[in-house]
Amino acid sequence: MAIEVRIPTILRTYTDGAKAVEGNGSNIGELFTDLDARHPGIAARLLEGGELRRFVNVYLNDEDVRFLEGISTALADGDSVTILPAVAGGSR
Amino acid sequence: MRYDSPLEAVGNTPLVRLPRLSAAVPGNTEGLVSLWAKLEDRNPTGSIKDRPALHMIERAEADGRLTPGCTILEPTSGNTGISLAMAAKLKGYRMVCVMPENTSEERRELLRMWGAEIIPSPAAGGSNTAVRIAKEIAAEHPDWVMLYQYGNPDNAGAHYTGTGPEILADLPTVTHFVAGLGTTGTLMGVGRYLREKVPGVKIVAAEPRYDDLVYGLRNLDEGFVPELYDAEVLTTRFSVGSADAVRRTRELLQQEGIFAGVSTGAILHAAIGVGRKAAAAGERADIVFVVADGGWKYLSTGIYTAESTEAAVEALQGQLWA
Numbered sequence: 001m002a003i004e005v006r007i008p009t010i011l012r013t014y015t016d017g018a019k020a021v022e023g024n025g026s027n028i029g030e031l032f033t034d035l036d037a038r039h040p041g042i043a044a045r046l047l048e049g050g051e052l053r054r055f056v057n058v059y060l061n062d063e064d065v066r067f068l069e070g071i072s073t074a075l076a077d078g079d080s081v082t083i084l085p086a087v088a089g090g091s092r
Numbered sequence: 093m094r095y096d097s098p099l100e101a102v103g104n105t106p107l108v109r110l111p112r113l114s115a116a117v118p119g120n121t122e123g124l125v126s127l128w129a130k131l132e133d134r135n136p137t138g139s140i141k142d143r144p145a146l147h148m149i150e151r152a153e154a155d156g157r158l159t160p161g162c163t164i165l166e167p168t169s170g171n172t173g174i175s176l177a178m179a180a181k182l183k184g185y186r187m188v189c190v191m192p193e194n195t196s197e198e199r200r201e202l203l204r205m206w207g208a209e210i211i212p213s214p215a216a217g218g219s220n221t222a223v224r225i226a227k228e229i230a231a232e233h234p235d236w237v238m239l240y241q242y243g244n245p246d247n248a249g250a251h252y253t254g255t256g257p258e259i260l261a262d263l264p265t266v267t268h269f270v271a272g273l274g275t276t277g278t279l280m281g282v283g284r285y286l287r288e289k290v291p292g293v294k295i296v297a298a299e300p301r302y303d304d305l306v307y308g309l310r311n312l313d314e315g316f317v318p319e320l321y322d323a324e325v326l327t328t329r330f331s332v333g334s335a336d337a338v339r340r341t342r343e344l345l346q347q348e349g350i351f352a353g354v355s356t357g358a359i360l361h362a363a364i365g366v367g368r369k370a371a372a373a374g375e376r377a378d379i380v381f382v383v384a385d386g387g388w389k390y391l392s393t394g395i396y397t398a399e400s401t402e403a404a405v406e407a408l409q410g411q412l413w414a
Contacts, residue, residue, distance in 0.1 A: 054317070057331070062365075064299075064329035082331060084301065086317055 003031055003075050006082040014042040023081075028058060029071040031081065046083065047071070055086040099182060102142045103254045105134045107262040107380065112347045117364055119371035127363055128263060128380045129350060130255070137171075137178045137202075139353075139385035140255075144277050145175030147250035148239040149183070160184060163236045167191075167226035169219050170199035171385055172241050172275075177206035188236070190226040192218055194411055198389040218302070219274075220316045241275045243319030251281025259380050260289055267370075270363040270381040272355045273297040273329065276321040278382060283325040297329040298362035300337065300355060330365060332358035334408055339401045340364070341387070353385040354395065354408065 006020050015021050023038065025031030029050075036043035046056050051071065058065045059082040065073045075081070095101045110127045117125045132140035152158035163186040166176055173189035180187040187208040191199070194215035203210055211229070213222040223242060230238045241247045255278065259266060269286055271278040276297075283295035334354075341357030344350045363381040370377035387396060393411065398404035 059331045062330050062332065064331065066323065067326065067328040082301070084331065 001026070001075070001077045003077075004080045005031070005035065006080070008084055010085065011042060011045060011083065014039040014045075025075060027069075027071065027075055028060070028065055028073045028081070031075060032071070057084045057086050058082070059084070098136055099146060099179060102135055102146050104258060106131045107259065110344075110348045110350075113343065113360075113364070114367075116347070117367040117371055119368055121371075122374075124375065125367040125371050125377045126379065127360075127367060128266075128378060129344075129348075129383050130259060130380055131350075131383050132255075133352065133383055133386035135175075137175050138388065139171040139175065140278060140382060141171040141175040141385075142178075143250040143254055144241060144244075144247040144275075145172055145239075146179055147254075148241070148244050148246045149176070149179050151246040151249070152237065152239060158185070158237050162186070163188060163233070165190070165226060165230055165233070165236045165238045166241065167213075167219070167222040168241070169195050169222065170203075170389065173208060174199065174202045174206065176239070177203055177208035180208070181206050188229075190222045190229065192222050194218075196389055196411065197392055202389070223316060241277065245320070247275055247277035248281035248284070248320055251278050252285045253281075256282040256285030260286065263378055263380060265376075265378045266290060266293065266380050267375075267377045268294045268296060268363070268366050268379040270296040270298060270359055270366065270379060272359050272382065272384055273299040274318075276318050280320050280322060280325050287325065294327040294366065295325055296362055296366055297326050298359045299329060299331050300358055301331040301333045330362040332361045335401065335405045336361045338395055338404045338408060342396065342401065342404065345387070345396060350383060351387040351396075352383045353387055353390050354393075356381075356383045356385070359384065 001024050002022050004020055005023050007015050023031045023034045025034050032043045032046055046053060052058060060068060060073055061080055108129050110129055114125060114127045135142035164176060164180055165188045166173055167190045169192055177187045189203055189208050190211045190213050192215055193212040200210060213225045230236060269282055273279060279295060279297050286293045337354050337358035340360040341352060341354050344352055344360055359381050363379050367377055367379055394407045395404035398407060
């Protein structure tokens with residue numbers, strides 16, 4: 001099962017500069033475990049104590065996984081996962 | 093409608109149904125889904141930010157934090173600064189804005205027009221850096237008043253007492269409210285109000301997702317979550333990239349004749365997304381989304397007249413558009 005994962009600039013040191021990589025897993029947590037096997041060290045930047053780090057946002061097909069099932073959110077073949085740093089956003 | 097002064101004309105904006113875009117929601121063959129635009133560009137300075145800006149100033153005046161001759165300091169990527177600067181000009185305060193340097197020239201010109209001083213912050217950190225620098229300046233000038241839209245409950249309060257009740261009065265059948273996620277004030281204020289009054293109402297955030305030029309140097313350990321933010325108020329949250337935001341901004345103009353800023357395109361994209369879900373489930377949906385500002389401040393980007401969406405997105409590279 002192939003999931004496309006978009007990597008923010010700050011984490012591309014783990015992916016040899018790649019903006020997007022592929023990974024496998026039936027949920028977000030498994031996907032991150034798989035990513036860490038391919039790109040050692042990356043999971044520790046994303047997770048802390050088995051949960052997403054506070055300033056890390058993860059989106060499944062553009063929807064924030066914190067409003068789905070967090071790192072237990074189920075994945076299906078062809079899904080797209082985007083990792084982004086938290087921002088002050090549209091701060092107008 | 094008649095008002096005794098320009099500042100009293102903040103709010104009471106039109107709520108308009110969008111017949112063409114509603115019909116075009118995928119799967120909406122039975123017409124169960126309607127999209128409604130809350131035209132916040134009709135406020136005095138042309139954006140939704142007139143509401144929190146005026147409310148924050150008036151509350152600060154009422155409890156004595158803001159007194160004649162004061163200097164107001166605020167981190168802003170534009171609209172809040174413009175709203176505060178206008179009110180400050182009329183009320184006799186000095187206005188200083190900390191603003192990322194990668195914002196449009198129109199915003200800077202508007203701020204200067206209202207007499208505001210601008211302290212530029214580096215493009216790299218976007219709004220996060222502007223917030224940090226403003227906090228440093230505030231510490232150096234304890235006599236300046238930072239209203240601080242990211243943490244001031246009166247920001248959300250303006251929407252709890254204004255925007256929310258207006259929407260419910262105009263559309264008691266509202267099922268969804270969709271707005272941009274920046275300071276989070278609009279979503280927290282309207283969201284809390286509607287949740288109290290409308291059982292099952294869904295509160296949906298559209299968060300801008302910029303290109304790498306904007307995110308480039310951001311450190312994962314030094315992120316920023318506005319103090320106002322309470323995830324419990326939201327039903328869900330979408331991240332909308334520049335391409336979708338620009339495409340929807342152009343559709344809104346071409347299909348419905350509404351000339352809006354780019355962040356509104358991102359909000360519309362999320363609104364259409366929840367509309368599609370409702371249509372697929374065979375559920376009735378009255379979806380209210382916020383037109384945060386008009387397109388005037390983004391004209392120089394060329395996105396409205398670009399040959400294609402791709403060319404328009406290219407034109408927007410590296411700019412903060414929300």
